[in-house]
Amino acid sequence: MPVMTYLDAIRQGIWEEMERDPSVFLLGEDIGDYGGAFKVTAGMLKKFGAERVIDTPISESAIVGAAVGAALMGMRPVAEMQFMDFISCGFDQIVNMAAKIHYRWGAKVPLVIRGPSGAGVHGGPFHSQSNEMWFVHTPGLKVVVPATAYDAKGLIKAAIRDDNPVLYFEHKFLYRRIKDEVPEGDYTVPIGQARVAREGTDIAVITYGAMVWTALEAAEQLAKEGVSLEVVDLRSLLPYDEQAVLATVRKCNKVILLHEGTRTGGMAGELAALLAEKAFEDLDGPIVRITAPDTPVPFSPPLEEFFLPNAKKVAEAARKLAAY
């Protein structure tokens, strides 16, 4: 099976959907000639032409709003945010327009908004945020967060084919740093389905995005010490896979909830509430959250490192929880 980077997998997924369905088109800043700030759309202008690979002005509100309008007419736009941080400039069109059109009118708006999020490249406070939770709090949207190249391709295809507005959060740190096997040809990864990234028996680590790799690194370490971590990759946050979350906790009876986003109002809080409601009897220890602290993402490399959860922090928490 071919091995490819996370970035190439996203590109291949979009490429194949563009070939498959003429109603799919791309719009965003510098995505044409320039191939995108991170080169996700490199080569697409040449292959699909300027009518389907559209360089836009810096107008996030109009980019998203035009995508919503086109989707209303049966198109399947894929809008790029150059960094997911800038999505704030198009917020109204997403949370008020896109998210509530079907509820108000029963009309479909099948669109995808995708782009890089996450820290680790010293981007500073406006180029590093993990802001997926802004949208997880908005019924009517779907939110996906691939961690592997396999899922990156499968989820972008599923997102493009979905009849609802889907926010697709890429992690910029993973773009060229990870590679895995991606089957040739067509497949999708269903939205709303988690996966077990590593089987284990003692502690469940439930996470998503770049932190999946952090959890796996910690699991590797802990295995040497005789503690078995099970790593669950949520892949979708809205909707999220409640059954998979409950299953891993019922199996391991202890749980660490891990993410790069900040703590208060983060996904871990939602999962902790679910577990308190539905898995209270299954828990043999306190629910542990490992998240970024409630601060902006600092620029200075040592501060950024301190901000981010890492394998060491996960391993330490796991040791403590194992001994509980």
Place this chain on the structure above:
Amino acid sequence: MEASHAAAGTVQLTEVSASGTPPGPMQIDRAQRTPPAVLKDLLEKMLLIRRFEEKAAELYSMGKIGGFCHLYIGQEAVGVGAISTLGPDDYILASYREHGQALARGLDPGEIMAELCGKKSGVSKGKGGSMHLFDKPRGFLGGHAIVGGQIPLAAGVAFAEKYLKKPSVTLCFFGEAAVNIGSFHESLNLAALWKLPVIYICENNRFGMGTPIERTSALYDLSQKACAYNMARGCVDGMDVLAVRETVAEAVERARSQSAPTLIEARTYRFMGHSMSDPVHGHYRTKAEVEEQRRHDPIKVFIATLESLGVVSPADIEELNEKVRDSVEDAVAFSERSEEPEPLELHTDVYVP
């Protein structure tokens, strides 16, 4: 724009002499009407920015500066000419390409360099980096890494100053690609409606990252946008420091005496890539185009003008050059000596205590 240190390589140091560049024909006349001390000061500031940015590029290539770093090389005449019209109580807001304006305003080069390197002694304590410089006592209100983010803020700053009956003016810099974001239009209307003493300076370097203006704006003559808001406007050669100075001075006068805003388009060119991790040329512009534009280097043209008038001699230039080189070396030394922030510094400043 991926943060990789190798991508852009080092910059070629600009030779500081007119070296065959002819003086700006319009510049000679203005230079004759400007006091020599002012002319020398303008030249010194432009040289300081050029040398500082060249050094920043070098440190970036060495991995001492990380993240995204946008240089001002080629655009020095705009920031220096415009800011030379201000008094100490006036305010400046800029984009993420703001090292030049910060230096022109007199922020400490060492504290700027330390910020670029993420040090504790940086102007923003290392928390912001290259795109988030800030120094309120000097009237420098950022450093804004969201395109167009500073445009409404500038209206608010000017509003408050007017409300408080202070005589200040506010300069707000942004690139030509920023005129396409909603905040630009909302703010210009406010500024005109409320008659605010604010001057909007659009630095048209012809490219937003890798996309030329012709592909992103329906209107190329950008100062015309002011007409929609019944605002005064100006368009100026942004490679001519004295032309910029004159146009901005008129706008400053209008702001102070009539409390009225102005939109100025300064036509300039960026000699480097969009950021240090982007190519200087490539699909979006040719090497030949960049070389052609470099022949209009605002510093070389200005030196040629001053030499032709006998205001500076090659020896003066050498002396100035030494002086700014020393300032930049001192800035680097200050940054290198500075400590990195303590980890717990992460939690301070989130809220006002």
